[in-house]
Amino acid sequence: MILFKNVKLFDGHSLIGERDVLIKNNKIQLIQNDIDEQSIPMDILHELKIINGNGKLLAPGFIDVHVHLREPxxxxKxxxxxxxxxxxxxxxxxICCMPNTNPVIDSIETVQSIKAKAAINNGVSVNCIAAITVSERGEDLTDFVALREAGxxxxxxDGRGVQDAKVMxxxxxxxxELKIPVIIHAEDEPLAKGGHMHAGEKAEELGIKGIPSTSESVMVARDILLAEAANAHVHFAHLSAKESVRWIEHAKKMGINVTCEVTPQxxxxxxxxxxxxxGNFKVNPPIRAREDQNQLISAFQSGIIDIIxxxxxxxxEEEKSRGIKGSPFGMVGLETAFAVLYSKLVLQHKVSLERLLQAMTSRPAEIFGFKNGIIEPNGEAxxxxxxLDKRKLVDANNFASKGKNSPFIGWELQGWPIMTIVSGEIIHEDKEV
Structure with missing residues (x-):
């Protein structure tokens, strides 16, 4: 049993002020203005762990639908x-793991292997996203029915865009037909070929071949039309270009079943x-121009972009030490996501705290059918x-991830998660607190 006292509660929808929250038998038992521990029966009082939040924020556990766990x-990495x-x-x-592993997550056996390994971990729920095409070659479709039944x-x-429109x-x-969301890595490979960063002034300054925004936006437009014709749910991964936002906004106004995400970076x-x-600055899609960034922020705050x-x-580290041209695409982000966004968007009054929290909890739960994402009586804890006041420097030496490839190393950030709870059990606690 855990009793949180005096926490600033976000229930998945809105900030509702200071509350006490009692957790019992893996569930949320009570949410009240004041829960007196003396009202708890003596025979179980010895089991009670009291945590005085002192105004700290208590929210549903964050949900990330786009993670590369690299195994198998x-x-x-x-x-x-x-x-x-x-x-x-x-x-x-x-969290949800992407399929560009080796072997690719395109079979029941690989899905079962990942789920079995995840089951003996720290309690974080690991969900599989399977490949659209066999070995992600963009040719033959995987067995959607069998993969759906496997969970x-x-x-x-992801990692590649399906180039053939007929296959898509x-x-x-x-x-x-199966009501499975399709997550699109929107990239026209001929347009992006040979590029390493956004095609703009910085690429010219560094003498590095750029990747144009059109390599993303033309595929966004194509797949919106294809999804509309099929009456499918299309979800666009890691939007980066202002033109892509325009297509998403138009599709939503037309009533097409489209959702999308944006990354902290x-x-x-x-x-x-x-x-x-x-190499720590190299990611696909690339970090784009200021006007793209501003449009992404605006679209995120308004809800055109659904989730983080x-x-x-x-x-x-060896792979990422080869400069922008020689390094593979990708950045780590699980450990810094909230602090980066809170510091650079919320505290700078570009995005509201409620909107940020919705995009990391209830909204991804709603889109992908997770039962968690809100805090309510009898709900999973x-x-x-x-x-929200804690400040510290980003130090890759303290990462739990094997990956140290972050562009945020050395940034001083405010607003850090200090405790994570799954099914009523504390699975992480910041010992510095």
């Missing part, structure tokens, strides 16, 4: 275990923040306690 095949530890440290209680929550060829059309049609950075030729997803993509 790339365990030197990350494992299910280390990725789950990083998630817990960042306040995430539910996947969505389909994606067939995928949308099958997914619509695309909201708080633009290409002028790339101060050196270092980190696209947590760990690599080895998956929670995060955040100290």
């Amino acid at each position: 095949g790339f365990e030197y 990350e494992t299910i275990e280390t990725g789950s530890l990083a998630a817990a440290k960042g306040g995430f209680t539910t 996947i929550i969505a389909l994606s060829d 059309q067939d995928a949308f049609m099958q997914a619509a 695309h909201l708080v950075m633009n290409d002028q923040d790339i101060l050196e030729d270092h 997803a980190t696209d947590h993509a760990p690599h080895s 998956n929670l995060v306690l955040v100290d």
Whole structure:
């Protein structure tokens, strides 16, 4: 049993002020203005852990639908275990792993293997996203029915865009019948070919071939039309371009079943923040221009962009030491996501705290059918306690993730998760508190 006293409560929808919250038998038992521990029966009082929140924020555990755990095949970058530890440290209680592993998550056996390994971890819920096409080659569709029965929550060829429109059309049609969301990595490969960062002034300054925004936006437009024709649910991963936002806004006004996500790095950075030729700044889609960043922030606050997803993509330090041209795409983000967004958006009055929290809890739960995401009596006790006043420097040496490839290293941030709870059990606690 855990009794939180004097916490600033966000219930998944809104901030509702200071409350006491009692957790018993893995569930939320009571939410009241004042819960007197003396009212708890003596025979179970000895089991009670009292945590005085002193105004700290208690919210549903964060949900991240876009994480690369690298296992199987790339365990030197990350494992299910280390990725789950990083998630817990960042306040995430539910994560979804992308399929570009080796072997690719395109079979029942691989899904079952990942779920079995996740079951013996720290309690963070690890959900599988399976490939749209076999081995993510963009040719033959995977067995959607079998994968759905194995427990996947969505389909994606993340890391690659499905280039063949006929293959994508067939995928949308099958997914619509099974009511499976399709997550799109929107990238036209011929347009993006050979690029390493956004095609803009900074790329020219560094002498690095750029990736144009059209490589994303043309695929967003194509897949909106294909999804509309199939009456499918299309979800666009890691939006980066202002033109993509325009298409999403139009599609939503037309009543098309489209949702989308944005990463912390695309909201708080633009290409002028790339101060050196270092692999930690290389991500796909790339960090784009200031006007793209501003449009993403506006669309996020208004709800055109639905949710936050980190696209947590760990690599080895050796791989990321080869400069922007020679390094693989990807940044880690699970452990810094909330602090980055709170510091750079909420505290700078660009985004409201409620909107940020909705995008990390109830909204992803609603889109992908998770039962958690809100705090209510008899609900599952998956929670995060955040100290909105806590300040510290981002130090990769303290990451739980194997990946140290963060562009935020050295940033001083405010607002850090200090306790993560899954099914009423504390799975992470900041010992500095």
